[in-house]
Amino acid sequence: MSEISEVDPLITETADRLFSQICDHESVQNAEVTGEATEIWKAFAETGFPWISISEEFGGSGGTLLDALEVLRLVGYHAAPIPAAETGILGGWLLSSSGQQLPEGVVTVLPSGSENLLVARTGDRLTLTGRGLRVPWARTAEIIVVPVEVDDQTFVASVQPGDCQITPMTNMAGEPRDTVDFNEVEAFAAPVPSDVNLRSFRFRGALSRTALMAGAIEKMSQLTVSYTNDRVQFGRPVAKFQAVQQHLVWGAQDAALARMAAESAAREANRGSGAFEIAAAKLIANQAAARATKACHQAHGAMGMTQEYPLHHLSRRLWSWRKEYGGDAEWSEWLGRIAISQGADGLYPLITGGSGVLR
Amino acid sequence: MRFTPTELTEEELELQQQVRDFLREELPPGSHEPCLGMAARKDKDFSLKMADRGWVGMALPKDWGGSDRTAVDRFIVVEEMLRWGAPVGHHWVADRQTGNVILKFGTQEQRERFLPAICRGELGFSIGMSEPDSGSDLASVSTKAEETTGGWIINGTKIWTSGAHENDWFVCLLRTSPMEDGNKHAGLSQFLIDLKSPGLEISPIPFLDGSHHFNEVTFNEVFVPETNVVGDLGMGWHQNTTEMAYERGGPDRWLSPFSTVEQLLREARGTDLEATVADLFGELTARWWGIRNLSLSVARLIDTGEAPSVESSLVKEMGTRFEQEVIEKLVHLIDLEYSPESESLFERLLAQCVVTFPGNTIRGGTIEILRSVASKGLKGLPA
Numbered sequence: 001m002s003e004i005s006e007v008d009p010l011i012t013e014t015a016d017r018l019f020s021q022i023c024d025h026e027s028v029q030n031a032e033v034t035g036e037a038t039e040i041w042k043a044f045a046e047t048g049f050p051w052i053s054i055s056e057e058f059g060g061s062g063g064t065l066l067d068a069l070e071v072l073r074l075v076g077y078h079a080a081p082i083p084a085a086e087t088g089i090l091g092g093w094l095l096s097s098s099g100q101q102l103p104e105g106v107v108t109v110l111p112s113g114s115e116n117l118l119v120a121r122t123g124d125r126l127t128l129t130g131r132g133l134r135v136p137w138a139r140t141a142e143i144i145v146v147p148v149e150v151d152d153q154t155f156v157a158s159v160q161p162g163d164c165q166i167t168p169m170t171n172m173a174g175e176p177r178d179t180v181d182f183n184e185v186e187a188f189a190a191p192v193p194s195d196v197n198l199r200s201f202r203f204r205g206a207l208s209r210t211a212l213m214a215g216a217i218e219k220m221s222q223l224t225v226s227y228t229n230d231r232v233q234f235g236r237p238v239a240k241f242q243a244v245q246q247h248l249v250w251g252a253q254d255a256a257l258a259r260m261a262a263e264s265a266a267r268e269a270n271r272g273s274g275a276f277e278i279a280a281a282k283l284i285a286n287q288a289a290a291r292a293t294k295a296c297h298q299a300h301g302a303m304g305m306t307q308e309y310p311l312h313h314l315s316r317r318l319w320s321w322r323k324e325y326g327g328d329a330e331w332s333e334w335l336g337r338i339a340i341s342q343g344a345d346g347l348y349p350l351i352t353g354g355s356g357v358l359r
Numbered sequence: 360m361r362f363t364p365t366e367l368t369e370e371e372l373e374l375q376q377q378v379r380d381f382l383r384e385e386l387p388p389g390s391h392e393p394c395l396g397m398a399a400r401k402d403k404d405f406s407l408k409m410a411d412r413g414w415v416g417m418a419l420p421k422d423w424g425g426s427d428r429t430a431v432d433r434f435i436v437v438e439e440m441l442r443w444g445a446p447v448g449h450h451w452v453a454d455r456q457t458g459n460v461i462l463k464f465g466t467q468e469q470r471e472r473f474l475p476a477i478c479r480g481e482l483g484f485s486i487g488m489s490e491p492d493s494g495s496d497l498a499s500v501s502t503k504a505e506e507t508t509g510g511w512i513i514n515g516t517k518i519w520t521s522g523a524h525e526n527d528w529f530v531c532l533l534r535t536s537p538m539e540d541g542n543k544h545a546g547l548s549q550f551l552i553d554l555k556s557p558g559l560e561i562s563p564i565p566f567l568d569g570s571h572h573f574n575e576v577t578f579n580e581v582f583v584p585e586t587n588v589v590g591d592l593g594m595g596w597h598q599n600t601t602e603m604a605y606e607r608g609g610p611d612r613w614l615s616p617f618s619t620v621e622q623l624l625r626e627a628r629g630t631d632l633e634a635t636v637a638d639l640f641g642e643l644t645a646r647w648w649g650i651r652n653l654s655l656s657v658a659r660l661i662d663t664g665e666a667p668s669v670e671s672s673l674v675k676e677m678g679t680r681f682e683q684e685v686i687e688k689l690v691h692l693i694d695l696e697y698s699p700e701s702e703s704l705f706e707r708l709l710a711q712c713v714v715t716f717p718g719n720t721i722r723g724g725t726i727e728i729l730r731s732v733a734s735k736g737l738k739g740l741p742a
Contacts, residue, residue, distance in 0.1 A: 219740075226739030242727065245734040252737050253677045256362050256670075260656065261649045263364045280645035287642075329638065336641030340633060344625035345388060347640075348442045348617070351647045352367075352375070 005270055007070045008063075015049060015071050019078035025310045031081035032174035036140055041082045041106070050087045051102065058096035059103075065089065069211040069266040073259075076215030076321075079313035081175055083108055083137040085208035091145040093204065098156035098190035108141040110180070111205060111325065113198045114148035117182060121150050126157050126189045128182040134324075138166050138178035147201050148189060154197040155189040163187070173316035195272075205325035206282040207269055213285040213321050214255075214262035217292045220314040221255040224248060224296040227303070238299075247299040254288035254295075261285060268355055276338065276355045283331040289318040360669055360736060364652060365659040367435070374432055378439040381412065386445060392704070393444020393622070395711060396615030396682075398572070401483065401525055402446035409440075410480030415450045416458045417478075423462065424475035430661040434654070438610035444618035448522070452484040453477045455609070457530055460549070460602050464590030469551065473528075485554065487517040487531030487576065488599070495728050497532070498543040498596060502578060504533040504550060510585045511535075511550070513578040523561045523574040529554050532595050547595035551587045558582070568699070568714050601666070606723050608657045608671025613650045613678030615719060616685040619708040623689065626705045639688055650678055669736030676729040679719045686712045 022043045031037035044050060053068035054060025068089050075084045083106050091107035110132040117130035126148060138144055144159040165181040225248055228239035238244045265281035268274030293315040297304045304311040322328075338358070342350045349357055367375065385408065394400055409415050414436045419425025433454075440447050447454075458477045461469055476482045493500045502515025513533065523529065529552040536546035554561070558581040564573040590598050620643060627633045654674050660667045689709055697706035699714075720726045 222738065222740045225737045229739060239734070242731065245730045248734050248737055249673065249676060249730045252360070252733070253673050256360070256653060256673065257649050257677070260362050260364060260652045264652050267364060267366075277648075279641075280648045283642065283645040284649045328642075332638045332641030332645070334641065335644050336637030336639065339640040339644040340624065340637060343628070344621045347621055347624060347644070348439075349379075351644060351651060352438075354648065 005064060005066055005267070007066055011052075011063075011067045011070055012074070014047065015074045016077075018043060018047060018049075019074055019080055023078040023080045025313070028079050028081055028310075028313050029307070035168060035170075035176055036137075037081045040080060044080070044082055044084070045105075050084055051092055053089055054092045054096050054102065058092075058099070059101050060092060060096060064270055066266050066270045069207070069262070069269075072208055072211035073215040073262065076212035076317070077219045079173075079216065079219070079310075079317055083141070085205075085212065086136050086141075089208055090201075090205060091143070094145050094147055094156045094192070094196070094201065095143070095158065097192045097196045100156065100158060100188075100190055103142040105142040106137055106140050107143050107145060108135055108137050109145040109147070110135055113201060114146060114150065115198070117146070117148075119148055119150045121155070121189070124189055126150070126155065126187050128157065128159065128185045128187060130182055132180040132182070134169070134171065134177040135180045136178075137176045138164075138180050139168055139176055144180060146187070147192075147196075147198055149198050154192050154194075156192055156196075157187040157189040159185055159187045171320040173313070173320050175317070175320070177320075202325060203275055203278045204269075206331070207265060207274075207278045209321045209325050210258070210262040210265055210278070210281040210285045213289055213318060214259040216314045216318050216321075217251075217258045217285075217288055218255040220292060220296045220311065220318075221248075221251040223311060223314070224251050224299045228299050231301075231303075244299055247295040250295040251292050251299070254292035258285045258288040258292075261288075273355045273359065276335070276350070276358060279326075279331045279335050279338075280354075282326055283328060283335065286322045286328050286331070289322045293318055360673070360738065362653050362656045362670060363659070365431075365656050367431075371431060371435060375435050375439065377412075378414070378436050382439060382443045382445060386443060388625075391444070393618035393708065394446055394448070395444065395618065395708065395715065396441050397447070397451055397611040398615070398715065399441075399444070399448040399451065400446035401448035401522065403449045403480070403483075405446050406449040406480035408480075409436075409447075409450070410478060413478075415454050415478055415480045416474065419458050419462055419474055419478060423470055424478035425458075426478075430658040431655070434610065434658040438614060438651070441610050441614040442617045442621070449483050449525075450477070450480050452486060452522075452526075453482055455611075456486075456602050456606055457484045457528075460530065460589065460598065461551075463601065464549070464594075464598050466586070468586060469589065473551070482528060483522065483526035485520050485523045485526045485529045485576075487520060487529050487533075487552070489517065489519045491516055491518055495725055497599075498547070499538075500532055500534055500547065502531070502533050504535050504548065504583070506535075507582070511583045511588070513550075513552070513581040513583060515578050517576045517578075518564065518573070520561075520574045520576050521572050523554060523576050524563065524571065526554055528552065529576065530589070532599050535592055535595075544596040546593055547599070548592050549589040549595045549598050550583055551589055552581070552583055556581050556583070566715075600668075603724065604666050604668045604671060607729075608654055608667075608674040608678075610651070610654060612675045612719075613647070613654065613681055615682045615716070616689075616712055617647075619689070619705065619712055620685065622705040622708055623693075626703060636692065639692055643685060643688075646681060650674070650681060654678070669733055672729045672733040672736075675723075676726045676733060679726060682719050683716050686716050 048061040051061040052063040091109040167179040261281035261284040265277040417428040504511040
């Protein structure tokens with residue numbers, strides 16, 4: 001067994017307390033209207049949390065990927081409307097991997113990288129043309145990071161948002177997912193080590209979503225237990241009815257399953273591997289989100305369908321995150337090909353050994 | 360409720376390798392008709408061989424013939440046996456729960472008499488809970504034990520008793536004093552009963568496919584010596600509930616269809632089918648990985664001295680539904696008519712699963728009962 005690293009309990013406690021104070025129903029709702037959550041971001045940034053796991057040498061806060069993912073889990077739990085993943089373990093990771101300094105503010109990253117862009121390279125300058133879709137918080141970012149594969153090499157480009165045309169768009173939860181048009185945009189780019197590429201970026205994106213989703217499903221499950229114990233019908237709390245208990249149990253199972261999957265994937269990723277675990281965790285989170293949102297909405301009745309009640313902050317985020325960095329089909333096919341390649345006798349060893357047997 | 364991720368230690372991985380080597384030698388793949396999880400054939404020779412390695416009753420103390428191993432060690436042995444479809448039926452109940460009950464609640468004499476024999480893989484046990492009028496409402500059992508000189512006289516009927524026709528002993532929940540108003544859990548006690556006792560009659564209740572697992576066991580003035588009462592009189596409900604915690608949440612609740620899925624992969628090798636099953640295998644692999652992690656964390660929790668009854672109920676409820684879902688997905692995918700007599704082993708296994716798996720969400724406590732146990736332990740938002 002490799003050394004087991006654990007989450008620093010102080011991180012959990014501090015981040016949870018911070019979000020409990022600044023991230024209430026009203027502020028999340030308000031961010032949806034205005035498209036930004038300046039106060040929440042400011043308080044979050046002051047703690048240095050966005051930059052955990054990024055080396056101090058490049059302007060990060062140090063610490064482990066495990067701690068960074070724990071913070072993301074709490075971002076999901078509190079439905080915090082901030083670009084935490086993009087600034088830290090996605091954009092920040094790409095910048096620091098290529099030896100670039102992080103800016104002080106928000107960083108975002110093109111989820112599809114250079115896949116839909118025309119790229120021309122002259123030394124450390126790239127010229128990008130094309131359109132990036134669903135770019136989180138591009139409108140408030142100081143840098144738009146683009147991982148680029150060109151000339152059989154991977155580069156990380158730092159694009160100035162002012163050089164692009166940004167059209168504000170949103171996801172199902174009303175969070176910024178902007179369209180970014182590049183019209184022969186010139187940007188500085190630096191190469192990265194061979195283990196950083198579009199594929200590993202895709203996995204890292206999926207990893208970030210599993211953490212967010214695990215947090216949101218858990219909160220949704222707890223909210224549902226609380227609501228059904230308060231809500232009285234036929235003279236008793238509806239949680240006492242077997243038909244409702246079924247929804248509570250299913251919600252709690254998916255919360256446990258998604259969190260276990262996310263945390264197990266985080267441990268492997270923290271050791272620098274974990275492709276199998278990340279793929280499995282994202283698929284599990286996707287499916288758990290689908291089942292749990294259904295169960296929790298059903299248990300809430302009409303109340304869950306209103307804007308005034310906070311369930312939708314979680315369920316709508318889950319429906320969006322489910323499709324980001326790989327939906328069900330992408331990950332089940334990837335995993336399936338791996339599983340089949342192990343052969344019948346290797347199938348169970350793969351389930352118990354994960355990435356360990358693929359190395 | 361908290362499931363903490365855990366990983367196997369070097370020693371545990373070594374044990375896993377030993378079990379895999381043992382199985383490859385004893386039951387080479389392709390040489391045996393795999394069993395479907397814990398509803399496995401009884402093969403006493405196989406049980407004796409496992410016991411030889413110290414893998415039956417392994418979590419029991421050395422003083423009683425066990426190996427002082429952990430719940431996680433037992434988890435490792437059990438999951439490998441079940442995924443292989445090994446014939447673990449003979450020692451299954453004794454290993455999973457009866458040994459623990461006798462260790463925890465039994466007298467010194469009972470421990471001496473039963474535990475070493477359990478660990479040698481010799482004794483097979485049946486469980487006597489359900490009755491014709493007591494299923495999910497277990498506390499309503501009415502089979503009576505009445506005190507007599509030197510022991511007890513038993514009258515009544517137990518049903519759905521798996522393996523009573525082949526096993527040696529019967530752990531029974533019986534009523535030792537009349538039902539009290541308002542406290543139906545009182546007045547129940549646990550007994551160890553020799554299945555060869557005079558007056559004890561065993562008759563088959565054929566399973567839906569005609570096979571013989573279930574029995575009806577009738578007691579007609581059966582004498583049981585007083586030394587066979589397990590634990591304290593009237594504490595049967597509590598003991599029984601403790602016993603059920605061992606019964607829930609382990610690999611037997613999510614691995615039953617594994618050998619069928621594995622066989623599909625074996626038979627699909629190099630055929631057109633292989634290309635069409637990627638999506639399915641991806642999903643099943645992920646789900647098994649996820650559920651296994653939860654189930655393993657329950658075993659780790661047991662090793663810290665906890666009794667994780669909410670966690671294990673959640674895992675069992677989810678695991679047994681998953682087992683049925685797996686089979687439904689296979690049936691959906693495989694556009695063939697299959698039967699228990701198909702030439703293909705995969706098709707034979709699939710037919711068996713289709714016919715027997717409705718029972719998976721019923722045995723050992725229905726999923727409806729599990730939901731009620733689990734939901735009592737769920738917590739809402741932190742205050």
